[in-house]
Amino acid sequence: MRFFSYLGSFIATGAALSSAASPSCSPSSGDTQVLQFAWAISEFVGQFYASIPINQTFAGGLQNSTSAKVALANLKGIEKKSNLTIQAIKQVSWKAPNFKKPSCKYTIPKANSVLSFARYAYQFETTLSGAYIGLAGYTQSPEVSFLLARLAAEHSAHATWIGNRVNSTLFPTNSSSLFPAYLPTQVLKSKNETGSLGRYLHGCVTAPSSPCGSLKIGPLDANTTTSSASASSSTAKASRRRLY
Secondary structure (H helix, E strand, O other), X not given: OHHHHHHHHHHXXXXXXXXXXXXOOOOOHHHHHXXXXXXXXXXXXXXXXXXXXXXXXXXXXXXXXXXHHHHHHHHHHHHHHHHHHHXXXXXXXXXXXXXXXXXXXXXXXXXXOHHHHHHHHXXXXXXXXXXXXXXXXXOOOHHHHHHHHHHHHHHHHXXXXXXXXXXXXXXXXXXXXXXXXXXXXXXXXXXXXXXXXXXXXOOOOOOOOOEOEEEEEOOOOEEEEXXXXXXXXXXXXXXXXXXX
């Protein structure tokens, strides 16, 4: 009888360890914060495009080698893709625990000319792409990571097409960094520069919490760091486990 008692305990312990070792594949509460942040910045850019009458007259003012007809088609396509971005986030968000759509009242900048519009669009698309990359360091499920990777690729394509019309050189030969990535705290700053949208969001969302300590983005990769107190606590816990 004692043998079966030990066997039962062994099986129960093994099941518990297996459960603890299994990664979470569904969006978690931490992912909820990430998705709310992604929703807010994406909706802002979508509203920016919606505020501009992208029509034949507007496209006719573009000064570049691309015909007005082709430019108009691309701009309308970019606006459509921005709406699809929100739909994609929405499809994943309903799976996240306690997700609520952010209630934001954005400030939409006025574009007084085609060039002004293009510069804003390039700044916003570059910021959006980099923000998605930065958010990927805060996810806790593969599904949300996949979504952010796809959105970053989509909007970096937008940024490249628009940037080709406002910048003389997109890919300098002396570059030492990959495509820029921005931490959520950077995106929330109220600076008038690429990588920051705080002046348009007015604090309607907060930066998500990192699951693995502070994330530091470098020119080629990113690293997570933990505080010395946290590290000491982890070491102490590990020592206690070894004693027992």
